[in-house]
Structure formats: C-alpha cells, structure tokens
Amino acid sequence: MTNSTAKEEILGRIRNAQKIAFSGKDLASSAGVVTGTPGEHFAVPRDYERTSDMPREEVISLADERIADYKADVRRCSAEPAEINEAVKKAVADAGAKIVGIPSGLDKAWVSGLDEGKGEIRVDEGLGVRDLDALDAIVTSSAVTCAETGTIFLDGSPACGRRALTLVPDVHICVVPADSVVYGIPESISRLRDADPTVPITMISGPSATSDIELNRVEGVHGPRTLMVIIAG
Structure with a gap:
C-alpha cells in the first residue's frame, strides 16, 4: 500500500x-x-489487579532486578540509620563526590560525617541553578517504588526534595526504604494520595537516557547521568 x-x-x-x-x-x-x-x-x-500476594522478599528482589535493568547501581543495606549512613558514604566515595546536596527534610543521620575532611553538605533551601550545578551529587529519600516496573516515585516532600534538586546535579543517590516498595503501579499511585497535589510527581526509571535515530543510547541528557539506589531494609 x-x-x-x-x-x-x-x-x-x-x-x-x-x-x-x-x-x-x-x-x-x-x-x-x-x-x-x-x-x-x-x-x-476497578476490576484490574490492584495488589499482589507476592512475598515481601520477592517484591524487594524484583525491585532490585528491575531497577538494575535500567543501568542503575543498586545496593542493599538494613534499615538501621548507621548502616544507611555507611552505604551513603560509600556511594558518595564511589561517585567521587565532594560537594553533596540534600533536601531540607532528609534524615541527617543518613549523611552524618559527609562534611568531614574535604567534603561539604549543602542543604537545599532554595539553591539557584548555578548552585545546583555546582553540586557533585545529591542524596534524597523516595516516596514509593514500583517493583514491577522498577520505577521510583519522588513526591516533592521535604525528604525527597524539589524537582530541580533531583534533575540538575549529575549524580543522584536515592535511598529507597524497603517498606515503601510495592508490586504494581495501582498500589504505587494509591500510596501517593497524601502527596501535595500542587507538587509534580517525579518518576525515575534509571539514569537519564535517550536514543537517537540510530538507536545509540545517550545518557545524561535531561537529568542525572548516574543513579545509585540504596534499598534499605
């Protein structure tokens, strides 16, 4: 035809x-x-599947697998603040980051000690674009994570940070509490009901990437080039 x-x-x-x-x-x-x-x-x-009876450990493992499929660096630790702190420190060191940005509501125990020596922590309380661009990495929490699709949701809360903070710096270290991981999208969306409706929800499925007409993958086009995920719990 x-x-x-x-x-x-x-x-x-x-x-x-x-x-x-x-x-x-x-x-x-x-x-x-x-x-x-x-x-x-x-x-x-609402006759579609809204929940899953998959065992919790299998849901967490699926999330680990699917997030890694997007070329993210996925790590595991317990939910203890001290262990999260150690995991964050190692991720920051592995990324070679010296200036680290955090949202104002992030648990400070997670980033304790990062400002020792030559390191520096900058709390985002309205940082401008140039200040955000000067950050080597950011550390945030997350609202909910969908294991089925490997998607991490940020709801603009004080622990997740505003959208600009998570889009400008080149490295994003995201702590995902294991109890916030669910199986599918319907359950993920229902978990976001209490989010501020005036704040955009950011959905992350791996580091920023796109492909040109020849299907050559290009990373770091419209967001962090490197995504490091710490599943805590």
Missing part, C-alpha cells in the same frame, strides 16, 4: 465515522462502550 493509498483510506474512515455520527447513531453503545451521563459522576470499573 502506497502512502497516498493509505492516506485516502484513513480519510475515508474519518468521513464515514462523521457521516454515522451526524445521522444520530450512538457509536459508543454499539461498540459496547459505556459512556455514562454527562454531568453525573461516572464510576470507573
């Missing part, structure tokens, strides 16, 4: 649909689509 023939077929289908619509026929009902009554509440069917 040539482009010209395909175009004529598509336009023909549009004209036919318009003709049927103008004749007063209800296309939705004839197709088995329930449209509801204009102006009235429509009860959306």
Whole structure:
C-alpha cells in the first residue's frame, strides 16, 4: 500500500465515522462502550489487579532486578540509620563526590560525617541553578517504588526534595526504604494520595537516557547521568 493509498483510506474512515455520527447513531453503545451521563459522576470499573500476594522478599528482589535493568547501581543495606549512613558514604566515595546536596527534610543521620575532611553538605533551601550545578551529587529519600516496573516515585516532600534538586546535579543517590516498595503501579499511585497535589510527581526509571535515530543510547541528557539506589531494609 502506497502512502497516498493509505492516506485516502484513513480519510475515508474519518468521513464515514462523521457521516454515522451526524445521522444520530450512538457509536459508543454499539461498540459496547459505556459512556455514562454527562454531568453525573461516572464510576470507573476497578476490576484490574490492584495488589499482589507476592512475598515481601520477592517484591524487594524484583525491585532490585528491575531497577538494575535500567543501568542503575543498586545496593542493599538494613534499615538501621548507621548502616544507611555507611552505604551513603560509600556511594558518595564511589561517585567521587565532594560537594553533596540534600533536601531540607532528609534524615541527617543518613549523611552524618559527609562534611568531614574535604567534603561539604549543602542543604537545599532554595539553591539557584548555578548552585545546583555546582553540586557533585545529591542524596534524597523516595516516596514509593514500583517493583514491577522498577520505577521510583519522588513526591516533592521535604525528604525527597524539589524537582530541580533531583534533575540538575549529575549524580543522584536515592535511598529507597524497603517498606515503601510495592508490586504494581495501582498500589504505587494509591500510596501517593497524601502527596501535595500542587507538587509534580517525579518518576525515575534509571539514569537519564535517550536514543537517537540510530538507536545509540545517550545518557545524561535531561537529568542525572548516574543513579545509585540504596534499598534499605
């Protein structure tokens, strides 16, 4: 089929649909689509899978696997603040970061000692673009993580930080509490109900990357080039 023939077929289908619509026929009902009554509440069917009975340890392992599939550096530790602190210190050292930014509400025990020696911690209380660009890395927490897709959600809370903080610096070290990891997207979204509706939700599926027309992967285009995830618990 040539482009010209395909175009004529598509336009023909549009004209036919318009003709049927103008004749007063209800296309939705004839197709088995329930449209509801204009102006009235429509009860959306929720018959899809909303939870999972997968054992917790398997959910955590799946999250570990899926996040790593995106070329993120995934590490594990216990939920003890001291162990999280050690894991964060090692991640910062491995990244070669000296100036580390953190959101104002991050648990300070997680980053204790990072400012010793030549290191420096800068708390984001409205840092400008140049100040954000000067950061070698950032350390944040996370709101919820979907194991099925390997997606980490940041809700703009004081522990997750504002969107600019997580997009400008080149290295993002994200602490994922194990008890915030769920199996699927529906459960992830339900966990975000208490998030501030005026703040954009940031969904992270690996380091920033894209592909050109030749399918050559390019990293660090519109966000951190390196994502290091610490699953705590």
